[in-house]
Amino acid sequence: MKATFRGGVHPAHHSKQPTRGLAIRDFVSDTVQIVMNMNIGAPSKPCVKKGDHVKIGQIIGEPVGGLGLPVHASVSGEVVAVDAIPYITGDMVQSVTIKNDFQEEWEELHPLGNVETVDPALILPAIKNAGICGMGGASFPTHVKLTIAPGKKCEYVLANGAECETHITCDDRLMQEHATRVVDGLRAVMRALDVKNGIIGIEDNKPEAIAAMEKAAQGRDGVRVQVMKTKYPQGGEKQLIRVLTGREVPSGGLPIDCGCVVVNVGTCAAIADAIIDGKPVIDRVLTCTGAVRSPANLRVRIGTITADIIGECGGYSTDPGKIFFGGAMTGLCIPNDSLPVAKSTNGVVVFTREEAVSAEEDPCIRCGKCVDACPIGLNPYDMKISADIEKWDDCKKKHVMDCMLCGACAFICPARRWLTPSFKIAKQKITEIAKKEAAAK
């Protein structure tokens, strides 16, 4: 029997992605604009100036603070600008723009060799130096996640190959085409943390990826593939842990609190690249789809401009109404197509004008579908009542802080209620209030 979790939904766009069967294609653009806040934590500090010549893999942004990561040049060429641009969040962010000379000149790399023989103590520093953060979208610095706090013990490393989001197929293709790299990365993490169990969780709508990963996992110490039912949000950290290990992350806790570490398969591959080749994160695979003429899975350099990616996919097939990074359930809208992609951008999805229009909110008809859909077991309709009248305390009592903003309730709501956006605001407000109270004390 295939394992699954409580609740969840089945978005129609889930299984019939046009990019499902398309091999990953390389795309290198003329110019890249690399932003300095690609990971959670303080933005990196640019360490090159206009006119400098840079090589691929050269550090152009120095890490700042405990969660900081270095940023590397993704093409060789001349730095044409170092300036602040408004990024997705609306904040001004430092960026380095490089004109590609197409010489593909690399900075000297320092490979560590085979993941099975490398000194485990060298693995985490290598991950940090390669600038790796969660590539499934979370963008949390991977070396920090893998630094286990004293008193905690990691028993499972879970490679997240669920790819439960709509539209996105890059992890599917990556697992099919670079299966060994994914397993290598998983093994590297297992060795770094001295963990015996590594599980690769994949949804059953990706049979080729499952076959490829099973083949690659053969004979690898402690690694196995677990097929999971296709259901959104199967790739949510909490759901994945529940399904693969039967454990639950305690409310307000982290996966490590139940002995687990979850790493996206794309991150696994990046870790393998960092150790075997010494290669930092200078590119990633993403899916560009929706209202573009020829949707594709592309390996693009970090900092590639969205418009260039859409151009590579044949351009817009119609007047675009909305563009977002990521899948349709949790993706972040971008204000225009001149923004560059970051390390955690797994998809560029274009919606037509018609698709982009959000339906008006109707009155709740108490159908209870949101309650059935919530993978956490919350009462979304009830939390929404409190959120609408801005009773943040009541929201908190109704456990809105356990909400992971997966969007399942809003997706299923026949009255088109803005459930998830309300909870996002409620969570922000509650966090703000808690911070203020802490500061007052």
Add this chain to the structure above:
Amino acid sequence: MSLILSSAPHVRTKDNTQRLMLNVIISLLPCLIAGVYYFGFACLIPVCVSVVSAVAAEWVWQKLGHKKIRIYDLSAVVTGLLLGLIVPPSAPWWMMVIGSAFAIIVVKQLFGGIGDNFLNPALAARAVLLASWPALMTSGYNVGKFDAVTTPTPLLGSASLMDLLLGNVTGAIGETCKIAILIGFVYLLATRTIRWEIPVITLASAALLGWLLGTDPLTTVLSGGLLFGAVYMATDYVTTPMNSLARYLYAVGIGVIVVLIRKYGSYPEGVTYAILLMNIAATLFDRIPVQRIYGHTNAKKEGK
């Protein structure tokens, strides 16, 4: 380029309120056809009057109150259709106008409109009509195929199980033909409009209690308006609990009260009152913290 910026999720299910209501309307068509077959075309009069006056009442109310006109969500059509199907085939048209208007204005709109009523509008209207014109609400069955027959009581008569199943008994327009109701039930399940639990648990608990009190379970299930009530009334979104365990308790409550009223009450049929009583209790059931939240119980115990 002007792009729309909005918060996720960017896709929604196709089933909106209007679509769900349309599903209910479609699922009621077999009942209506069976009604016409057994009681003749004249039974379309109360049904049509009921639907039209329900929609009209909603429109007038919203227009006069300067509210958004919401008749296009089809919920008023559903209310009118349900009310039309649970009255005798020769119910007078003026009674249907009063019933629909009461359902829409008093039961639904006065409490805030769609989603805020705590009683099922059609059932509450039936209860009011039953109390106001008891004679008109419990006679007038002898039309159509039953023209020559004189069976005054629609319930628990001497009809065979097969007659009950096919609807070859007198009763309310849409309630008699169980086959038609079952077809509608299957359609509602197939379109995921309702879940199976409430009807099945209602019927099962009624059958079980009836059996303990000496009634054949199939007779309990197939007689009167129980099947229609379990499928179409007890599953009304607005007036049922939201959490699954609360829904099950609610369904058991309906089944139990139906049998108790049938057995010990002075009314021959108890479905209307059983469901209305449980409607009142629905929000109370939702206060029982039955749902387990991820990561909130002893996670260690579960994991090891």
